[in-house]
Each structure stands twice: as structure tokens, then as C-alpha cells.
Amino acid sequence: MRHDLRHVVQQSPTKWTADLRRSLTASAIAASNTIEGYRVDPVDVADLLDGERDAVDASEENKAETLAYQQTMTYIQSLWDVPDFTYSKELLNALHWMLQGHHHPHRPAGRWRRKAIFITAVGDPHATEYEGPHEDDVPGLMAELIDWLNQGDLQADPLVRAAMAHLNLVKIHPWTDGNGRMSRSLQTLLIAREGVLAPEFSSIEEWLGLPGNTWEYYKVLREVGGPVYSPQRDALPWIRLNLRAYHEQTQRVQHRVKRSTDCWLTLAEHTERFHLAERQITALHEVAMVGRVRRSRYERAEALSNQQAVRDIQALTKAGLLTPVGNTKGRYYTAGPAFPADVLRIASRRHTITDPYQQ
Template sequence: MTRANIYIWQQPDWPHFTWDSTAFSQSLAMVNMLRGKLLGRISMFGLEAQSESVLNSVSEEIIHSAQIEGEILNCDSVRSSVAKQLGLKYEGLPTADHYVEGVVQVMVDAITQYTAPLSDQRLFAWHAALFPMGRSGLYKIDVGQWRRGEEPMQVVSGVMGHETVHYEAPPSDDVPYMMQEFLTWVNASQPIDPVVKAAIAHLWFVSIHPFDDGNGRICRTITELLLSQADQTSQRYYSLSTEILTHRKDYYVQLERAQHGGADVTQWISWFLHTLQQALQTALLKTENVVRKVKFWQEHRLTPINNRQRKVVNMLFDGFEGKLTSSKWYKINHCSQDTATRDINDLIKKGILQPAAEGGRSTSYTLVE
């Protein structure tokens, strides 16, 4: 192997990372200012608005962390499971299936038990919840244990026979002691900003790649646990994975660059902080929408609204994609066109919906501001 192809774990200083704090001091200060601003704004909300913010953020984190890996989870099922497991109120949602319940349990354990030590057994339990059938697609994998075998663990892209190897993880024989070193470091108090600790842990874990599959999702779950430690609360009000998904290509470029580099991880930490800053700014914008939504339901707490109507109104507040039409209504609610029309007309009569001003071939509807 040429010098240019040496991976980060083959460096003589591994895993003793170094960085230049002055290179990202402004970004870190901005992140910490935004964290304080967000938590301060949320603290002025009523309990219902706070619960709504948590439900949105945790659901988005789970959905988008899976989507980074190409897995699409049912949004309603995830929200239903998050609401149930966190004891939050959310009506008009379906019961989540067994798999989604397991995926949500992993994140809920990480953020609600953020003060509990991170152990190999805890990680094994998370892994088993992500792969309840013991398979990744068609392939049987080792579940609830570190990866084994002589085959190199590679991150590849491209069609079979023409693959590009982006990274090769340490041999499986090295995983147990590397993970013990990682867990000891994570569980110990470090003389660094806790957000920087989360950035380093993210790169460190994913570079070991200790499982047959699911390393990315578990890595981002560990990051959420460490961000909960940084915030000193289990209440999550922003989603890092949502921002990573938006910049997914760059995420992999930055990881690959760091994993091919030396012990200096300044560039990776800088990218992580910049992405976290964007996630916090997005969350601050969303708080305004949460206030609108909670205020709406308080004003209409005595208004007769059926479950179909409640579901669509919530979707409109949560960021409905495209325009709401009667045909979309009946597809969302699995009802007849006549039922959809009656539901919509009823909400218009109650001053909740209105026909959109632009008109067009098919009438669309918006919330009355």
C-alpha cells in the first residue's frame, strides 16, 4: 500500500487526534450562541409548543438519518412511535410497525439516557433493534456483535466489477480493542468543548466501522447522545441529520478526506460545526411555525374536526410538499373523492381552509392565515 493510500487508522498517532482550535473558534462560538438562543426561545414556549418542537426534531432526525443511507421510513409511523415513546400527544396518526418501533427506541434511548455510559452491550442492543431479522437486504449479517471474518470492510460505490473503494476499515480482529478505547474516551470527561467531542466521536466511530451494517445510523445516534450531553437535556430541538442529508454528497467527501488524512482533524471539525450551525439556524426558523401551529389548535380546541381533517391540517403546518388538492386529500386519507370534498368544504365553512388565489385547472387549498 502506497503512502497516499494509508488510512487514518494506520497512522502511527491513531487515535490521538490533533486540531487547530483557532481555525474554528468563530464557528464554535456561533454554534454555542445559537444553541443558547434556541434553548432560550423554547423555554418561553408553553408545554404544548415545546412538545411539538421535540416531536418534530426527533422524528426528522430518525427519518433523515435513515434516508442518508437510502432507507425511506414512513413519516407518520415514525411520528406516531416517537410521540408514544416520549409520552407526547399526537392524534390522527397510524400505529407504527414493529421495525419502526425498534428504530425509534434506539434514538429515544440515546437522547433520554444521555447520562448513562455508552457500552458495547448498549451498542449491541441498538444494532439488534436496527436489524431485527438478522439481515441487511438479502444478506445475513452478524447482529448485536462486532463484525467478524477475514473479508476487508470496505466503503464502495459503483456497479459490480467497477467499484470505487472510498475507504477500508480496520481488520475485524482489531475492532474489539479499538472500540474499547473509543468507549473509554467517550465516557470520560474530556478537556474540550462537548460539541467538538461530538465531532471527533463521529469521525472516530465511523472510521472503526465496527458493525457489518448500520454504522452510519449508529454513528449519528452516538452524535445525538453527545449533543444531548452538550445541551444537558433530553429535549431535542434541532436535527443534525436533516442538514447532513441536504449536503449528503459533501458529507461523504469530508469523511473520505478525513479518513485518508493524518491525525489532524481540523478540517472535519470545521465542517461539522458549520453543518451544525445551519441545523440550529433552521431550527430557529421552525420555532415560529411551531408557535403558529400550537396557537391554531388552542383556538380550535372546541371546533369539531375529524381525524382526516386533523391529519391534513397538521401536514400543512409541518411543511406540506406541493399544493393541497382534493385528489391529494383522498389519497392521503384513503377515502373517497366525495368524502374528501365534504371534508374540505367543511373546513372552508369553519374558516380554516381557503381556495388558493392562483387558481388553475385543479383547485388547491391553503390554511387561512
């Protein structure tokens, strides 16, 4: 499935592939942050990635966490095809600084923790659900993990190996905060380093962030991890969960790719009818796929001047293809009364996700 998806992505028009990459990245960031209690809608995350901080209706804390995770993910995405890449203490701590540096020194970032770590049970701050290894053991455990990342089990299936990297890092819990997101990021990096799909198409963070899946994710982590650091425990339930996550998320991405492709091609069929420039399809495609577009986003996507972007959006609005929503500062555009109904039907097309391992 993943090799087939790679072929489809490589053969697709560059413009909508870039749009899809951005959307998948935003969904992964939103989902992983949601697991930790920082909630920003994926569409707003996409706006934040484009520098629209003032236009996004979210708390400053949530915005800061989103932008920090975006910085981390952007760097990870740049590492997937580096030929002389190696894992190191410095790399992991640098990634952690990108994620948590805005909390330093209140919550130390970019260095191993120097105190005990406890995970409390949901709803009961006095109940310990998991106790990480002693802080004096963290440097040695992390050195062992880094050696394994570089040299251990290299013949193992990359998807299984990536899942085990996630499990080992989150159970060592080497930092005072941000361990969950770092572990999920490390898993994404290992999958991407396999070379089949770029990180945006490889991450299972969106799947893990779905409410029912998040509950199961924590349940299996508790089952496999135990109440204290105990790496001798059976990891099979964890591998089973991850195999299901990989498969179901790949199905989700496949369906999204198909809808996105069909929307783009169908919009292209309407260019003559609406007297559209080819570049204007970009704005309409984003409306179809995510529900809205901002003028500034369209301007950057097509490398236009401000005046060109304004003229294009005004022309689309005058033609009834777009409808403005909100004031000047936070304004965005949704589908107008003349927006092609067939494109909207394609964008809202339903699909079924199946668990291939269910008996």
C-alpha cells in the same frame, strides 16, 4: 443560539412542544435512513411512530428500517439526562441490536464484526473507497474509543467532541452494517449529554440528510478518513463541516419553533369564532405544520376515547376546517376551505439559512 432555543422551548406550551419534538424526531430518522437508501417521507415516519404501519404507503423493508431506527433513537433520547450514565461496549452493542437486530443472523447484530469491511464507490461495486481496520483490531480500538468517551478530552468543546466520536466510530466501522446510523446516533447522544438541549433539538441528522449536504458529508469523510484506517490524518475539514451543520440546523430549528409558536397562538385567537374546544387546536396545529392529521394521532395526543376523537374530527370537518382524504383505513385530514388563512400563511413562512463561517 442553543441556550436561547432552550429557553424558548422551556417557556412554550407543552402540547405544541411535544408535537414539535415528534416532528423533529421523525425528520431526523427519515434523513438518516435516506442517507442509507431507505426512503420514507418524514410525515409518514411520524405516522409509523404512532403505530400507523398499515396506513403508510412504503415498502415493508423501509418501514422495518424506520421502526428499528425509531427504537434506537427513543432509547438514546431517554439517556440524555441519566445521572449515572457511562458509555460501554454493552451499550453500543445493545443500540446496534435495536437498529439491526431484525437482520440477524443474516447480518450479525449486537457484536463486533468478525470479517473485513470495505466501502465501495458509488456506481462501481468493484472499487473500494475505504477499507476498515482488520477485524482482529476492532475490539482494542473500540475499547480505546469507549475509554475516551468516558474520560478523554472532557474539557474540549462538547460539539467538537461529539463530531470526533462520530468520525472515530464510523472509521473503525465495528459492525457489519449500520455503522453510519450508529455513528450519527452517537454524535446526537454526546451533544444531548451536554445538557443544553434535548436530543430532538440537538441532532444534525436532518441537516446531513439534505441532498447537497449528504454529498459534502461523504466527500469530507473520504478526505479526512483516507482509503484505509488512518487516525493520524488531519480532522479539521470534518470539524469545519460539523460546526456549519450545528449552526445551520440550529437556525432551521429556531425558525420551526417560531412558526410553530405563532401558528398555535394564532389558532387560539380563532377558538371563539369557530366554537373550538382548546384540545381541538392540537389537530389544527398539526395540519398547519405538517399538512395533515390522522384521527388516531389526535386521539393519542389528547388522551381521548375513540368516540371523543371521532366527534371532534367530525365537528372540525363539518365546520370546513378539515377535509378528509382517502378511505377509512388510511384516511387523514388536510386543511378545509374554512381553515384560517392567516395560520396557513404563518406555517408557510419562508426563511433564509446562512453559513456563518463563509468568508
